[in-house]
Amino acid sequence: MTEEIIIAGFGGQGVLSMGKILAYSGVMQNQEVSWMPSYGPEMRGGTANVTVIVSDERISSPILNKFDTAIILNQQSMDKFENAVKPGGLLIYDPNGITRHPERKDINIYSIAAADEASKIGLSKVFNMMVLGGFLKLKPIVQLENIRKGLEKSLPSRHHKLIPENEKAITIGQDLIQPVHVL
Amino acid sequence: MGELRLMKGNEAVAEAAIRAGCDGYFGYPITPQSEVMEYLMVERPYETSGMVVLQAESEVAAINMLYGGAGTGKMVMTSSSSPGVSLMQEGISYLAGAELPALIVNIVRGGPGLGTIQPSQADYFQAVKGGGHGDYHMIVYAPASVQEMADFVQIGFDVAFKYRTPVMILSDGAIGQMMEKVYLADPVARLTDEEVVARCPWASNGRPMSRGHNIITSLDLDPAGQERLNLVLQEKYREIEETEVRFEMIDCEDAEYIFVAFGLSARICQKAMQLARNKGIKVGLFRPITVFPFPKNEIRELGLKVKGMLVVEMNAGQMIEDVQLSVGCNIPIKHYGRFGGIIPTPDEVLKALEEKIIGG
Incomplete structure (x- = not known):
């Protein structure tokens, strides 16, 4: 199994940390992982993205131009990465702020209204975990118990009290995700 | 074996240095390698092992701090990225000329000039062909993973002392910034003063009555003497070519x-x-x-x-x-x-x- 994922959105949406938690969870179940962020200008207010690869085998390039899954959280990222999904692959997007919805017919497309839901129930800090929950419902590449271990590893210990909130967000995200176009 | 972590390449270099028993890190911040010093400042090895972590006033100062530390037989390192490493070239040439062991990490970014902060491999000539003046080489490792970023710190120190030569880890912004699994070696203690004297009989760290002065210099105004040094260096590089190749x-x-x-x-x-x-x-x-x-x-x-x-x-x-x-x-x-x-x-x-x- 090799899953090649791009997660893309605005800086501050938790794109990089979502990738980090996913990567740590892969480590916890003894898989190979790589986490390759965009860095530099993107970190200073523009778009942010991270390539995460989780695999049973040694990972070759940590930098890719085609992905099994794209998780897209703003319009700029939709413009940039819709066409980078492999045919038959998966595109997940949050429709909040999306002006041009995905148009491809050769991939599976799901939407998750996580931004709206998160602000409605006052959990906007764990918006990214709702999105992760949605992804894991479709592709359970890491087990939830390993997500918990990944959270423990990637969050500083002063934030460990937030882990139950993160786990709740994952569960909410699993219920929230909706098919848009399924092959 | 060791400890499993998920780390950035830059962090792995810093952690590996602590674990290798490094005596001192001297550097100046520059993207995309600033996490090396950031990590060391968070870990505070100066409070546990006594390893010095010092932000110098410039890259020129940092490389000359390496010269001073290495001259006393200490395990010293610096890291920077391309424009900063250009500033260090004079000091690297002096380290080679004075036959001093030191580890220099270059997390290469795009050039020329101030260039960009994104990854590049355009410093190959500078690293391999001698970016400073004079006939010298460094042993240059080119890691392709976070694991190798950690491994070549210990290996780099070992060969630096074996051959009394500066060693470079030539990496790039992507490997510095990306996270992968890394197995870290068990920590070893820093050498004691007695162990340093035993390992580096050439070092200038206090003269007992039993020997003459150890003088650390790259200057010899007598051309015959300078040619002798060059012949020693060339012989060393031939030995390195015979024994240290990795692929x-x-x-x-x-x-x-x-x-x-x-x-x-x-x-x-x-x-x-x-x-x-x-x-x-x-x-x-x-x-x-x-x-x-x-x-x-x-x-x-x-x-x-x-x-x-x-x-x-x-x-x-x-x-x-x-x-x-x-x-x-x-x-x-x-x-x-x-x-x-x-x-x-x-x-x-x-x-x-x-x-x-x-x-x-």
Whole structure:
């Protein structure tokens, strides 16, 4: 199994940390992982993205131009990465702020209204975990118990009290995700 | 063995230095390598092992602090990125001339000039051919993973002291910034003063009555003396070429074509190899791990068995000169590169192989 994922959105949406938690969870179940962020200008207010690869085998390039899954959280990222999904692959997007919805017919497309839901129930800090929950419902590449271990590893210990909130967000995200176009 | 972590390449360098028993880190912040010093400042090894972590006033100061520390036999290191490493060149030449062990990490970014903060491999010539003045070399390691970023810290210190020479880890912004699994070696204690004296009888760290002065200098106004030093250095470099070469070959046994690439480019070529083999193109990868000493004998032998080589670098064609010198001109050897912080994609690399070598 090799899953090649791009997660893309605005800086501050938790794109990089979502990738980090996913990567740590892969480590916890003894898989190979790589986490390759965009860095530099993107970190200073523009778009942010991270390539995460989780695999049973040694990972070759940590930098890719085609992905099994794209998780897209703003319009700029939709413009940039819709066409980078492999045919038959998966595109997940949050429709909040999306002006041009995905148009491809050769991939599976799901939407998750996580931004709206998160602000409605006052959990906007764990918006990214709702999105992760949605992804894991479709592709359970890491087990939830390993997500918990990944959270423990990637969050500083002063934030460990937030882990139950993160786990709740994952569960909410699993219920929230909706098919848009399924092959 | 050791401890498993998920870390950035830059963090792995810093943690590996602590665990290797490094005595002092001297540096100046620059993207994309600032996490090395940031990590050390968070870990505060000065409160546990006594390792010095010091932000110098400039890269010029940092490299000369290495000169001072290394002259006393201490294990010292610095890290920077391309423009900062350019500033260090005079000091690196002095380290080589004074035969001092030191570890220098270059997390390369796009140039020339201030360039960009994105990854590049355009400092190959500077690292391998002697960016400073005079006839000298460093031993230069080109890691392709976070694991190797950690491993080459300990290995780098070992060979630096074995040969009394500056050693460089030549990496790039992508490997510095990305996270992968890394197994960290168990920590070893810093050497005691007595152990330093025993390991470095040449060091200037206090003269007992039993010996004369140890003088650390790269200056000899007598040309005969200076020539003697140069002969010693050249003999050392020949020994290094015989004993310290490292390389990796992947799927070369049945290969008709070869990608030659170091560091991050080699990882991209591995993906391009999978794509090529899916199309029935038999391609292998030759990855120099030391770029000085260059694995010239091994690549020459490989050149006798294949139809062509594509050298893939994130520069305008630097290592290709060493490949051509090693292999000769019996087979086509072409270059594919992207510059200024652009990373080539596996698709592009495969297309270049098809157009420049197979169809060329």
